[in-house]
Amino acid sequence: MNFRFFMISAISGAIRRTMSTTAANGSRHFIAVCQLTSDHDMEKNFKTCESMVERAGARKCEMIFFPECFDYVGRNKEETVGMAYDLNGEFIQRFRDLAKKHNLWMSLGGTHHKDPAEPNLPWNNHVVIDNEGKTRAEYKKIHLFDLEIPGKVRLMESEFSKAGKSMVPPVDTPIGKLGLSICYDLRFPELSIWNRKSGAQILSFPSAFTLNTGLAHWETLLRTRAIENQCYVVAAAQTGKHNEKRQSYGHAMVVDPWGHVIAQCSERVDMCFAEIDLAYVDELRLMQPVYAHRRNDLYTIHVNEQHEPTSIHMFSKFSIQPDCIFYESRYCFAFVNLKPVLPGHIVICPKRVAERLTDLSDEETADLFVVAKKVQKMLEKHYNVTSSTLCVQDGIDAGRTVEHVHAHILPRRPNDFGPNPDDLYKKLHDHDKNDEIKPRTLEEMASEAKIYRDSMKIENLKRKMPAPQSFHGADQLPYVVIETTMGKFCVELYWNHAPKTCRNFSELARRGYYNNTIFHRIITDFMIQGGDPTGTGRGGTSIYGDRFADEIDERLKHTGAGIVSMANAGPNTNGSQFFITLVPTAHLDGKHTIFGRIAAGMKVIQNIGKVDVDNSDRPKYEIRILKAYPNQESRI
Template identity: 45%
Template sequence: MSIVFNANFAKFSSVKYFSSCRMNSSKCCVAICQFTATNNKENNLKIVKDLVAEAAQKHAKVVFLPEASDYIATNKEEAKAFAEPLSGTLMNEYRNLAKNKKVWLSVGGFHELVQCEKECKIFNSHVLIDENGDIRSIYKKIHLFDVSIPELNVNLRESDTNEAGSEIVPPTDTPAGPLSLSICYDLRFPELSILQRKQGANILTYPSAFTNATGLLHWETLLRARAVETQCYVIAAAQYGKHNQKRISFGQALIVDPQGKIVAECPKYREGHDTNQSVAVAEIDSDLIKKIRCEMPVFQHRRDDLYRLQTVGNEEIAIDDSENFMFAHKVIPGSTVFYRTRHSFAFTNIRCVVPYHVLISSIRLCKRLSDLTDEEVADLFQTAVKVQQVVEAVTAACSSTLCVQDGTHAGQTIPHVHIHILPRHPNDFDHNDEVYDKLAKHDRDNNPEPRRSDEEMSKEAKILRKYFYKN
């Protein structure tokens, strides 16, 4: 099955390139926008409104803007001075635009001003807004473009003004399908796109302000490669032309299908044509994605026994006090859980061998360590290290005992993988190894010590949560 919409390119005409998309239940019309942003924020916004209006007229349900849609500054001082928070005037304009035109809007690169404890920081943020004007996802660019190639007249240091993000954001369900967010230079890191596909993405996005010199060499090749290797649609809105005396962008906004075929395209930069304002549309065909992945099941053929790609660290998930967690056959109230990730949760203990003796368990019921997947093992022990550091900080300890009783004969009384973390202090036991004897007996049914109340455990969990969650 091939994609129904196939664009007829109208070379280098000023604005209109493609006819409206035909509608189909397995297809969704999307639009890429291309223009020449400057340091005039008001004029940039006017152009964005015109482009989104045109895309909506062509029946696009999701509209993609390029990186730096808000502005491209002429110097570092200007770049810092023009930045706004997501609660600011400009983002409200984008949100109202999406709501009024009834489209999802990808603001491909927004200079987000974030107030930290002692200073303000600026992030290059990709913001996804739904048709109701609500922000559905925010990705902060993780790869900053710090590159100097004198022979190509390329000399940019994004880190001089921007902070790097620290999170790969999970895909967001949109009318076009599960969509992952990236920005420009991220395109050169295939590990990121592979991880996004593994997270469930059908669409990868690379809103960009690619330099003219590097665009001539690599732009189209990289975008088509990312599409072929992930079997995803790749959508790349782009900046075009001469922004100021120092910067020229390559243009050629593209939509590439999972076979690597270009299905929508805007012009490449041509010397003397310093500005361009254009919209291109195409259909995202979910049936085509399924067909290609079925015919060429490369992700099933990956040799996880020889190599593996996975995210580093834990994906923190908010805790709902009303939610219950299962620890084998026992119910753990959400109010006693102080930290959780995709695969693990940490909670306070019914009986403590030492103060702030806590437990970490896998979300999935697994009796032995060997029952966990490699990803679950990594998550469990990464969580243990993080929890250990917090518990030591709370108790002013400088050592900890971490213990896994893996199986009945090792002293495991709850048949569910878990790690004990006990902060330790000098002379807390007459003989250091007594800790293991007490640990083996502390949760026995015949233990004469009373169990702690849910209120006491919840109070302790609330104290610990503050170290993991800002709010």
């Protein structure tokens, strides 16, 4: 007990001496933290923010922090959703102009960001803007606050915004590495720990805490995050009554890494100012190295990060170009094979060059197998199989030929190596040594990697069945572009000859109905058929309901390759399925509605027509439509 008391006293004294030294010599950065009472009037809210920026600029602040909902607080769900805006629009541009004018960075702690690609609900987006008005980081809130206490309060964030899908590393700013969060994220310590482990020196929590939860937990949580992560905590806040239904707690504050509140607003619209001293952060972490004492051998935090491949990674002594990488996480990357044993044979390895699986950290090991699971799921769906081999040849005696631990994933089919599936391992061992098997070109590998990248992106998208509705957005556009796993082609629509059929095809494409469907039937020297979301040839529906009538124009004939017609099960049974001819097919004239022709990409159609098929004319390997969309031009 005496020893413990002595150690605590010694550390406290050292910290006090450190603080004194830091005060004299440390690098300091001056910041402004804002507290607002935003309402539904965006112009009034902006004027308040503008005056605060001017005040911060006059005091030579390097960065200003605004709270969640600094732009507006809607009076109801409809207003909250309806007022959302594009970040490239006029409202945020005014903040960019202020940042340039006053030469400071901004933390815009919670914009109502309407994504044109997904306009149903806005993101709650924390945006960092630099002193040139450029966006340096965006973090979309991942934890949504749903609170309903009958007779007291109802605040269901999931009804008027959607949850973010990714973590954002700390951003470099003039005041230090800044970890981004929003409001309710404060209650989830894993996010702050991850930010600290990713290099954060400052944690930000722009918020609109309710009155009851703020009274109970606001300061306690902020000080806790500061102490346990040895970071400054900056928390801009909303305060007061926004409307008849909503009231916020206020008390915007800054907490130092020792847990002291060094600046705070009360309960009115106001600002507080603080100095961030990064030398103090370093000294404190040196005196109390708690992160060095974490038992990573017993517990850790795994984060599902996905990065865009932009740089070369090493596979032992071999350079893997970013164009050949189709998935990248924090610790690992997946890339296509130079000499694949089977279609879909890929490799996953850690970014750090480690020779054995046992050389990996627990974080690297967890990440390797999580990535493997994601990639396996994508490949099985892409190749329409239900089995895979995942193997690690860990050491020379296990057949490893590259001195870098890696995993092979191969989609498997019946008898792909004869009656014994385990013959694969002999094939793996001998494959690279066979000089008759030529390595693929960089272009071939990059093309395959792009297909897998696109497949990974659309893997979790859910396609909705279309319902009859008003037609807008696809009206009379002359072309539909179709991007497949074998390339792009463009369909010219015959609006004057088959207007109802063209509208059906164009509208289905606009809605994304064809995305991720397959060409389920291919007959060499005849036609290719697709458009069925079930992939069986028995599914699909039209925008008019179930089926609609033929539009046979006697002037249109199946005179050659590239004619686009509706597939049917007899007269007047058109749905979503279509076929494209590979040769003249006069026997189909008068039986199928011709509604277009291939305007560009005929070589892609011909290549699809050459793929291997089984006895039922089904391709042995999936040819998938990645995306279809109406277009003004035929150029692809």
